[in-house]
Amino acid sequence: MSGTAGRAAVIAGVGSCLPPRVVGNEELARRLDTSDEWIRSRTGIxxxxxxxxxxxxxxxxVEAGASALKSAGRADVDSVIVATTTPERLCPATAPQVAARLGLAGVAAHDVSAVCTGxxxxxxxxxxxIAxxxxxRVLLVGAEAFSTIVNPADRTxxxxFADGAGAVVLRAGTADEPGAVGPCVLGSDGDLSDLITIPAGGSGHRSRGVPAxxxxxxxxxxxxxxxxxAVERTTEAALAALARAGWRxxxxxxxxxHQANARICAAIAERLDIGSDRQASNIERVGNTxxxxxxxxxADEAAAGRLASGDRVLLAAFGGGLTWGATTLTWPELAAVAAPATAAVREPAG
Known part of the structure; x- marks a missing residue:
């Protein structure tokens, strides 16, 4: 396509949002006949x-997207993508609602469904x-109200799982500038789809006409x-992304x-020979979102100053599908990034 040679997606802003209600292990332990020690030892949360x-x-x-737009110094984008496992409804997608509520009505907007790899x-x-x-310019949001699909009686x-949202604004740039997204490695294995699933509610269940x-x-x-x-696939994807980027x-x-579980993250990092001083983590405070x-x-790392311009960053995730992926980027110089918003958020009336 003429005029697009050499274009790359560059991160121009980041933002996040956490709902204000904080639930500690003690509250869950009383309800689920478990303990804080059991939860921490198995999950790190x-x-x-x-x-x-x-x-x-x-x-x-919407809150995370607004924060990312502010970080980027922009009020407009050409496209909105929402990655989520918990859409507002089965139909339509959530992204057009998000775009409209951000004052972006009329732009392209769609959802991506790949669970934790979304x-x-x-x-x-x-x-x-962008390429x-x-x-x-694209606003990409990962957002989940995962507690709405988790069985409150299932301690596993x-x-x-928890709730929250994070977002980035991406702009057109060049592959050699800070913030440019590197080669993306993605994969899936549908033969193992039952390992992570919600069995009922989709057309597969509805078409049988049998109560679930x-x-x-x-x-x-x-x-x-x-x-x-998770350990095997994420490690493989991370190594492939590093190789394509020419990194070691x-x-x-x-x-x-992806903050799946502290033990999973540690096992992957060990296989990659990445020490704890180079590992980002917030699972203890926010769980698996x-x-x-x-x-x-x-957003956490940027707000805390643990990401500096020029840092080489490796991203990797694994989720239902099964799906997995990884990519690289060199962190850009960004305007001040706010800590995750925790103000009460509500759906609009009506």
């Missing part, structure tokens, strides 16, 4: 943020839109098998993995 009744995914996405799939999509000239998932078991409307995960595949593991200044995890962590 001490507390998480959960939405209140009346708040859902779009509200979180942000990286969205990043590749946004980079493609081909379809858009000059209720203690892990109540538990089948909730998120389900086969933890042991997921752990093994020792070149990485900051490893930003699925598609929101990586952009939330980027």
């Amino acid at each position: 001490a507390r998480r943020h959960l939405v209140d009744p009346g708040t859902a995914t779009a509200a979180l996405a 942000f990286l799939y969205g990043l590749a999509t946004a980079a493609g839109q 081909t000239g379809l858009a000059d 998932t209720a203690v892990i 078991h109540p538990d089948d409307h909730y998120f389900q995960m086969q933890g042991r098998d997921v752990y093994r595949h 593991c020792e070149d990485v200044d900051r490893f930003v993995p 699925a598609a929101a995890s990586i952009p939330l962590l980027l």
